[in-house]
Amino acid sequence: xxxxxRYKNHKLRKTNYVKYLRQKGISIGDNTKISNEYxxxxxxxxxxxxxxxxVFLTSGHTILTHDYSRCxxxxxxxxxxxxxxxxxxxxxxxxxxxxxxxxxxxxxxxVIIGAxxxxxxxxxxxxxxxxxxxxxxxSLEDYERKREEKQIEEAKTIALEYFKxxxxxxxxxxxxxxDYQWLWSDITITDRFKNDFxxxxxxxxxxxxxxxxxxxxxxxxxxKAISIK
Numbered sequence: 001x002x003x004x005x006r007y008k009n010h011k012l013r014k015t016n017y018v019k020y021l022r023q024k025g026i027s028i029g030d031n032t033k034i035s036n037e038y039x040x041x042x043x044x045x046x047x048x049x050x051x052x053x054x055v056f057l058t059s060g061h062t063i064l065t066h067d068y069s070r071c072x073x074x075x076x077x078x079x080x081x082x083x084x085x086x087x088x089x090x091x092x093x094x095x096x097x098x099x100x101x102x103x104x105x106x107x108x109x110x111v112i113i114g115a116x117x118x119x120x121x122x123x124x125x126x127x128x129x130x131x132x133x134x135x136x137x138x139s140l141e142d143y144e145r146k147r148e149e150k151q152i153e154e155a156k157t158i159a160l161e162y163f164k165x166x167x168x169x170x171x172x173x174x175x176x177x178x179d180y181q182w183l184w185s186d187i188t189i190t191d192r193f194k195n196d197f198x199x200x201x202x203x204x205x206x207x208x209x210x211x212x213x214x215x216x217x218x219x220x221x222x223x224k225a226i227s228i229k
Contacts, residue, residue, distance in 0.1 A: 021046075029053035029091065035061070038098075042066065045084065052091040052109070060098035063087050067103060096130075110140055152215060155180040156226050163228060172219040184216040 017036040022028050025046035030053045034041075037059040041049070048065040051057075066084035074080050085104035089095075093107050096115035107113070107123045114130025114137070123129055128137045137143075158177060162170040170177060172185075216222040 026051065029055065033057070035059045048084070048086040048103075050086070051089045052093070054092045055089055055095075056093075057095045058097045058099075058115075061095050062100040064101065065103050090125075099134075112140065112143065151180060151183060155183055155222070159223070159226055160228070169223050169226075183214055184219045184222045185214070 018028055018032060018034050021034065021041065024043050026041070026043075027047075027050045028034070029051060032051055032053060032055040034051075034055075034057045039057070039060055040062040042063055042065045045065050049063060057063075065087060068083075070081045070083050083103070087101055087103065088106045089101075090107060090109040090111075092109050093111045093113070095101070095113045096117065098115055099113055099117045099119060101107075102118070102120040105120050105123075107119070108125035110126050111123050112128045113119060113123075113134060114128070116132065117130050117134040118132040119129070119134045123134070124136070126140045128140060128143045129135060130137050138146075155177060158180075159170055162168075162174070162176075172181075216225065
């Protein structure tokens with residue numbers, strides 16, 4: 001099975017899982033992808049979970065709305081205490097692999113959460129968070145700038161690693177180079193990119209501005225710039 005077919009099948013599984021969670025009573029917005037691979041979502045009180053538009057919950061995430069650790073207190077002292085609360089994830093949020101989101105958490109819009117994070121409380125809009133417990137790492141603008149600075153070297157590394165493995169350079173349409181095409185070509189909004197820009201018209205305008213500033217004339221020019229040792 002080729003990579004693009006695998007991608008489409010994986011996307012279909014996420015779509016079905018979102019449908020299942022909605023049927024269970026979780027409020028989920030549009031264009032939201034939720035992986036069901038090694039993931040746990042607390043369905044004891046699904047009405048306590050709200051997930052917005054354009055959210056991506058990756059593999060291994062856990063969302064909890066209650067904590068049964070109170071049973072230790074009950075057995076030790078006889079005191080019965082409740083422990084639960086809502087989880088609200090607003091629009092345009094990315095949750096990295098194996099992240100746990102605890103009860104009484106609000107994640108505002110435009111937030112990135114790094115892998116293996118433990119999230120609780122209020123995460124402000126426009127920031128990157130990571131860690132156990134999750135802490136503010138940098139602003140979304142700073143993160144975007146850092147990512148842009150690494151684009152050329154990352155694309156070269158991917159092409160070189162492909163060359164080491166297969167003794168030839170990858171085709172221009174190689175799946176892992178899709179996101180770097182703006183470096184050498186005019187990008188068309190293909191099926192893979194449509195959802196990324198569906199709710200952000202300004203981002204599309206910025207994308208076309210980048211096309212004018214692309215560092216390579218074409219893909220062949222990019223390949224010539226790579227040093228093979």
